[in-house]
Amino acid sequence: MESIIGYILKSSLWLSCFASIYFLFLRNERYFFLNRLYLISGILAAFIFPFINFSYKVLLTSLPVPNSLPPINSESSQITEAVIIDQAFHFNWTAYLAIIFTTGFAIFLFRILKQSYSLYKIIKRSEVVVKQEIKIVESEEFKTHFSFFTYVFVNPLVSGTSTTEILKHEKEHIRQMHWIDLILSELIILFQWFNPTAWIYGRFIRQNHEYLADTKAIQHSENPALYKATLINYLFGGEVIRLANSFNYSLNKKRFAMMTNKKTSTLRKSKILLIVPVVMFVFYAFAQPEHVFADSESIVVNENTDQSTNTISGIVYREDGTPLHGASVIIRGTSNGTVSNKDGVFNLSDVPTESQIVFSFVGLKSVITRPEFTETMKVVLININEPLENIVVVGYGHKSELDTAIKTTVHHKNDNEPLYILDGQVISKSEFNKLNHDNIEHISVYKIDEAIKIYGEKGQYGVIEITTKKTVTTDLENEDNSKEIFIVVEQMPEFLGGKDALMRFIATSIRYPISAQEKNMQGQVLVQFIVQKTGQITNATILKGVDPSLDSEALRVVQSMPEWNPGKQRNIPVDVAYTLSIDFILQ
Incomplete structure (x- = not known):
């Protein structure tokens, strides 16, 4: 919308420039046809010139450095962007201007259409007489005579002698096709109805039309005095319609003076060229600067200085x-x-x-x-130690006797065995029986209904999950010391599918150890791991533990995670250390 407003304002300025030159230097001149061409050119310029844009180059010797932009600092593990916040409320002036402009446009367009339609109805119900190669419509509804496109409206009560002189005048309007100028004039008024210059410009065009018609009519009149007398008889007539040329339009002393036959010198005609420097000045005023930065080779630098402007x-x-x-x-x-x-x-x-x-x-x-x-x-640069996400694991109640629970779960029909899971891997009963009980951290037993919910048909006879003891370290000492590990990078690693997918994976994978439930153990476990540049999860360690069983379960889930999208620094995949918080809560 702002571009449309800019176009209309530019168009108004162009029309005002042409109108000013005409008013100051051309309106009293007798080269009427040249003035007509000038006035038409002004309307066309007002429509076309706003679309023409020029630019000029401005040579800069160095890049501009903003003085008011503050530095942007990171306040979290992710890089902070500068954000511009719009005001909660602002006055939408363009919308109000659009409403006002559209309303005015519609009102004046309706007026023109209404006037034209009324004349069309008169033409349809009246008898049209072709006389002297023009179409004459006689109607008593109008006191004055006027031409409308190729039609001439006359009052039948006027005497025949006056009608003859009037027809000579109106015939010139039709022959010279003045209706084209009137249409252009009304178009510019429609788009610039708020601009007083547009209305004055339309008056200039109509006045010049009368000068043109008077000049030709007198040349073809057998009695010029009778022609002037006829004009005086219609001195007090008024305008009938915007798209018509009225016989008595601008009937004053100046119009009679313009009928005198005086030659115009070529020098006086050259005054029309005064518009040329005005056009050049306006184009320059609207020209946009194009900033061009000079090459480093073209900038003269003091030989004693070794400081570069881009270092x-x-x-x-x-x-x-x-x-x-x-x-x-x-x-x-x-x-x-x-x-x-x-x-x-x-x-x-x-x-x-x-x-x-x-x-x-x-x-x-x-x-x-x-x-x-x-x-x-x-x-x-300050230290950070923030977890990636916080996971909550809820345990409901506890078992008083593990052996009793296992026996209950192992009870089965038709000699079918339960499903044995060792550290996330399926094993047979014989492998389970060979396990060293000293290496078992805890055993989770799921009855048939709960096992089916978790493992589907594989858990139809119950499930026994066994977690073995693992060596828990508190640092990443197994990682190659020569390999650089990042905490924060430009593009952080991400679990495949995003954070929601990570939450779903942990929620479906983690189990609240029964041994921890029996001891009423709960709390927060912090697990640190490395997302390698290949996306693999390695070196999972406990930064903060609660209970060996809870710590081991947290490690097991982290170690079983699939590959991630790796982090990147300078667009290159790198190893990134992450910290995950898992909260175990009993209810």
């Missing part, structure tokens, strides 16, 4: 103020980057001015900020 430098610190060695410093969205040295110092060249710089290090929160070209950058 940044600075120091990266830990939260305690000590320099951080090995911090990653890259231009966001590119592979152009560097690392800080043992003193935390970094230097990075070829940095676009409007880019963003990402600072990251294993176990520390990443920070995004704008580059500073004129001073040394100082960046602080």
Whole structure:
């Protein structure tokens, strides 16, 4: 909508420029046909010129650096974006302008259509007489005479002598096709009904039409004095319709003066060219600047300076103020980057001015900020230890005797055996009997109904889940120390299907250990694992434990997770450490 408003305003300015030149320099001149061409050109320019746009180049020697944009800092394990929040309420002025403009357009269009339709009905019910190659419609409904396209409306009460002079005048309107100018004039008024210049411009066109018709009518009149006398008799007539040329339009002293036959010099006709510099000035005023950045080779630089305008430098610190060695410093969205040295110092060249710089290090929160070209950058990375998600496992009651529960579940019909699950793998009864009880952490027993809900038809005779003891470590010491492990990267790893899929997987996989239920053990278990650059889950460890049985169950579920979408740093897959919180709650 704003583009339409801009077009209408530009169109109004163009029309005003042509109208001003005509009013100041051309309206009193007697080259009426040239003036007609000028006035038509003004309307066409008002419609066409707003679509024509020019531009000019502005050479810049360096890229502009925004002064008011604050640095963007990360406040979580994910990189924070700057967000512009719109006001809750603002005045929609374009909508109101559109309503006002449309209303005015509809009113004036309705008026023209109503007037034209009334004349059409008169033509249909009246007798049309062809005389002197024009169509004459006699009607007593109009006191004055006028032409409407190829029709001339006359009052039958007028004397024959006056009618003859009037027909000569109206015939010139039809022969010169003045109705084309009137249609263009009404179109510009429809689109610029709010612009007083549009209405004045229409009056200029009608007035010039009368000058043209008077000049030709007098040339063909046998008695010019009679023609002028006929004009005086219609001195007090008024306008009938907007699309008609009335015989008595603009009947004043000036119109009689314009009937005198005076030659116009070529020099005076050249005044019409005054519009040319006005057109050039308006085009230049509406021209858009096109900023062009000069090549580095074309910029004169002092030989004594070695500082580049697209190079940044600075120091990266830990939260305690000590320099951080090995911090990653890259231009966001590119592979152009560097690392800080043992003193935390970094230097990075070829940095676009409007880019963003990402600072990251294993176990520390990443920070995004704008580059500073004129001073040394100082960046602080703080520690993080936030879980990826929080999972809640609810256990209902406990069994007083494991042996009794197992015996109850193992009871079966037709000698069918229950399903044995060892650390997530199906085993036979013989393999179960060979297990060393000292290596068993806990056993979960599911009766037939509950087993079928979990394992389907495989659990139709009950299920026994066995979890063996595992060595629990508190760090990632088994990981190759030479391999860099990230905590936060530009593109974080993701479980296939997203967070909802991760929740469903854990909810259907995890079991509340019976031994923990018997001991009323509950609490939060923090499990850390590595999502390798291949997407595999490795090195699952317990950061915070509650009970060996709960810890082992949490580890078992994490180790059984399928491959993830790996995390990426500088668009390259990397190993990323994650922390998962699992809450075991008894009810």
